[in-house]
Amino acid sequence: MGTDAGIVIIGAGEAGARAAAALRENNYAGPVTLIGEERHLPYERPPLSKAAMTGADEPTAATIMSEEQLAAHGIRHLSGVMVTEIDRAGHLALLDDGSRIPYSRLLLATGARPRRLTTPGADAASVLYLRTFSDALAMRAYLKPGIRLVVIGGGFIGLEIAASALDRGCSVTVVEMAPRILGRAVPAEVAALVAEAHKAAGVRLITGIGLKGIEAGCVVLADATRLDCDAIIAGVGAIPETGLAGRAGLTIENGIRVDGRLQTDDPDIFAAGDCCAFPHPVFDGRRLRLEAWRNAQDQGNHAARAMLGETAEFDAIPWFWSDQHGQTLQIAGLPDEGDATVTRDLGGATLHFHLKAGRLVGASAFGPIGNVAREIRLAEMLIARRAQPSPDALADPSVKLKSVLAVVPLAA
Numbered sequence: 001m002g003t004d005a006g007i008v009i010i011g012a013g014e015a016g017a018r019a020a021a022a023l024r025e026n027n028y029a030g031p032v033t034l035i036g037e038e039r040h041l042p043y044e045r046p047p048l049s050k051a052a053m054t055g056a057d058e059p060t061a062a063t064i065m066s067e068e069q070l071a072a073h074g075i076r077h078l079s080g081v082m083v084t085e086i087d088r089a090g091h092l093a094l095l096d097d098g099s100r101i102p103y104s105r106l107l108l109a110t111g112a113r114p115r116r117l118t119t120p121g122a123d124a125a126s127v128l129y130l131r132t133f134s135d136a137l138a139m140r141a142y143l144k145p146g147i148r149l150v151v152i153g154g155g156f157i158g159l160e161i162a163a164s165a166l167d168r169g170c171s172v173t174v175v176e177m178a179p180r181i182l183g184r185a186v187p188a189e190v191a192a193l194v195a196e197a198h199k200a201a202g203v204r205l206i207t208g209i210g211l212k213g214i215e216a217g218c219v220v221l222a223d224a225t226r227l228d229c230d231a232i233i234a235g236v237g238a239i240p241e242t243g244l245a246g247r248a249g250l251t252i253e254n255g256i257r258v259d260g261r262l263q264t265d266d267p268d269i270f271a272a273g274d275c276c277a278f279p280h281p282v283f284d285g286r287r288l289r290l291e292a293w294r295n296a297q298d299q300g301n302h303a304a305r306a307m308l309g310e311t312a313e314f315d316a317i318p319w320f321w322s323d324q325h326g327q328t329l330q331i332a333g334l335p336d337e338g339d340a341t342v343t344r345d346l347g348g349a350t351l352h353f354h355l356k357a358g359r360l361v362g363a364s365a366f367g368p369i370g371n372v373a374r375e376i377r378l379a380e381m382l383i384a385r386r387a388q389p390s391p392d393a394l395a396d397p398s399v400k401l402k403s404v405l406a407v408v409p410l411a412a
């Protein structure tokens, strides 16, 4: 590379903002430009379906970096502008305000957007979606005590919104097409506990049935059941934001395809967070695309170092949490890799260990945060070390997980 034109980061969300800060933390002194389409300072999304819905006062965005912090780091933040094209040959990012920003290295941290329903009648006026702070403000305005809400989709976001809406005094029905809530990422036994918590709190859960159509004030199910309602919210998954990368000729494969360093097939372009699909070395190179807060942070950090020339592979263990009805659901690793499950009584919660040919590949639990968080953290460390712990030790609450960890050698 000749003179350093600087590093441009497209997407000022979790991964983009973290990467910008990490560049400075790793002593990069060249120009850093962080470009975001939303007219906000970088902010956290997890509160949008939780505190931003339930809090008594009008919420404010949970800012990741203040203007002062951006300035102190020497990060140029452009908000309310969209990058429309990448000129790879000219090393330029082209913006919708006509400006062109040169780069030596580029990071795509463009996130994901909600999948839209294609059900007849499901137009923008009748169905709400949640991804941004503006979406959260709009949604909150609907969730008044006594209103009848139908949530379509029993995934994390749908269920968190259901719990929050119930908290606000709404009457809530969740409709999930699959036979059970929470899909493949969450083991059936843990999903069943979450379903129980929703039912016990007063949410009506309908599973195993699709939609026929949406009419004014009514969701019609495939069996012609009519659910009269005042508001409809859909949480039916997210689609990685890959349009820009695709137009630039980068490979898209359930997200922007990157290698173990988070580098795309252009050596000067990297990707991080919800938008990218990467191979995971701890899971035999399985390609993953994660939609998880900590992954966005970890990948932001990693991409920053990779753009500065580090060659290490990204190998952080996936970890996800969700809060519903005052309890936490936490998952470490990849439970769906497992072929056997061992449970441990945590007293107030059950920890599920997922093993593949004797190796620990995942752990999951739903319960009070105090019971769950520390044990999941230890399980995560065992997964990172590719441990093959004795199932009897895992199942026995009198054997501390810390002592199991102590006898496992560090992974090569």
Ligand SMILES: Cc1cc2nc3c(=O)[nH]c(=O)nc-3n(C[C@H](O)[C@H](O)[C@H](O)COP(=O)(O)OP(=O)(O)OC[C@H]3O[C@@H](n4cnc5c(N)ncnc54)[C@H](O)[C@@H]3O)c2cc1C
Residues within 6 Å of the ligand: 010, 011, 012, 013, 014, 015, 016, 035, 036, 037, 038, 044, 045, 046, 047, 048, 049, 081, 082, 083, 084, 109, 110, 111, 112, 130, 131, 132, 157, 241, 244, 272, 273, 274, 275, 290, 291, 292, 293, 294, 296, 319, 320, 321, 322, 323
């Ligand atoms: C409501 C909600 C609740 C969540 N709760 C949890 C939780 O409890 N636990 C958990 O682990 N995870 C949770 N998540 C997931 C977590 O927030 C995401 O995984 C994380 O925000 C991903 O970060 P990101 O930087 O990849 O993408 P984002 O945070 O989505 O940021 C991407 C940004 O890029 C911008 N952008 C896209 N294209 C362009 C362009 N061409 N030009 C300029 N800007 C562009 C977008 O506008 C966006 O601001 C939640 C997500 C949501 C939406």
